[in-house]
Amino acid sequence: MDNMTLIAMVSIMTAGFTIAIGGIGPALGEGRAVAAALTSLAQQPDSASTITRTLFVGLAMIESVAIYCFVVSMILIFANPFWSQAAAKAAGV
Amino acid sequence: MHLSSDELIFWQYGFAQLNLTIVTTWGLMLLMTFGAWLITRKLSEDIHISRWQHILEVITLGIKSQIEEVGLSNQQSRKYISFIGTLFLFILIANLCVIFPGYQPPTGSLSTTTALALCVFIAVPFFGIREQGVVGYLKSYTQPTMIMLPFNIISEISRTLALAIRLFGNVMSGGMIIAILLTITPLIFPLLLDVLHLLTGVVQAYIFSVLATVYIAAATRGEGA
Numbered sequence: 001m002d003n004m005t006l007i008a009m010v011s012i013m014t015a016g017f018t019i020a021i022g023g024i025g026p027a028l029g030e031g032r033a034v035a036a037a038l039t040s041l042a043q044q045p046d047s048a049s050t051i052t053r054t055l056f057v058g059l060a061m062i063e064s065v066a067i068y069c070f071v072v073s074m075i076l077i078f079a080n081p082f083w084s085q086a087a088a089k090a091a092g093v
Numbered sequence: 094m095h096l097s098s099d100e101l102i103f104w105q106y107g108f109a110q111l112n113l114t115i116v117t118t119w120g121l122m123l124l125m126t127f128g129a130w131l132i133t134r135k136l137s138e139d140i141h142i143s144r145w146q147h148i149l150e151v152i153t154l155g156i157k158s159q160i161e162e163v164g165l166s167n168q169q170s171r172k173y174i175s176f177i178g179t180l181f182l183f184i185l186i187a188n189l190c191v192i193f194p195g196y197q198p199p200t201g202s203l204s205t206t207t208a209l210a211l212c213v214f215i216a217v218p219f220f221g222i223r224e225q226g227v228v229g230y231l232k233s234y235t236q237p238t239m240i241m242l243p244f245n246i247i248s249e250i251s252r253t254l255a256l257a258i259r260l261f262g263n264v265m266s267g268g269m270i271i272a273i274l275l276t277i278t279p280l281i282f283p284l285l286l287d288v289l290h291l292l293t294g295v296v297q298a299y300i301f302s303v304l305a306t307v308y309i310a311a312a313t314r315g316e317g318a
Contacts, residue, residue, distance in 0.1 A: 050162075056296055056299070056300075057300060057303060060259070060296060060297065060300040061300075063259075063263075064255060064258070064259040064262070067258065067259055067262030067263060067266070068258060068262070070262055070266055071258060071261075071262050074265075074269075
């Protein structure tokens with residue numbers, strides 16, 4: 001198996017695993033956050049606007065971890081430096 | 094695959110390029126400045142004010158009340174509302190204009206979001222020093238003990254990075270998912286994702302400005318409260 005095939009194979013597999021495993025944690029965390037928000041909304045409906053705003057801010061913070069994993073997998077697929085280096089070397093030869 | 098609007102270059106001279114991101118950003122700036130100038134030409138203080146002045150007042154008072162709820166007090170919010178309000182309005186309008194066909198949001202390019210995050214990164218020490226003096230602000234890095242000094246510095250840098258990547262990832266992922274789905278499914282599904290894209294654009298604009306407010310409040314409050 002030559003260099004380019006190896007790089008392509010490892011990059012694609014890693015990209016898949018990154019986004020698959022990286023999406024589990026934030027999804028679980030957001031589920032718990034929304035559950036806690038719903039409980040406190042049921043107990044104190046008067047402060048609904050504060051609770052909703054805090055919920056959205058918290059959700060965006062949790063979401064950023066998933067976004068980091070997504071950006072890494074996008075880099076691996078579309079802007080892979082090792083792949084461009086190997087392709088340049090193969091084209092040069 | 095078209096990754097960001099940095100790739101469409103109109104004109105290049107050395108390493109300085111005029112690409113779509115810059116053109117869109119300048120277009121947005123001109124639109125907002127010209128619109129604001131048009132509306133505030135004739136401000137009136139009667140009971141009956143024009144519709145556009147009403148809209149601007151609602152927006153400005155809304156931003157001011159949000160800043161006060163997050164942590165800054167009443168007098169201080171007047172000092173920072175120009176910076177925070179500009180951040181919020183620019184990101185909001187940049188994300189909402191995806192309604193127009195053929196428009197690519199400049200916040201979908203890492204260069205724009207990094208520039209905005211760098212503005213916050215420079216503004217927080219600037220406001221902190223203006224509020225507390227150089228010694229007082231630098232002393233806040235050694236709170237609560239001296240051992241925390243490298244951790245405080247690292248957290249300062251990493252949260253700037255997080256601001257940039259959060260906004261970039263949210264906007265770019267929406268655009269890319271819609272582009273991919275358009276080649277696979279009929280029109281209704283990408284339309285629903287377009288609506289979700291609008292919602293996330295508004296939420297991300299709000300998050301960016303609220304986080305900037307929280308950092309400024311933490312830097313300017315110091316050991317008082």
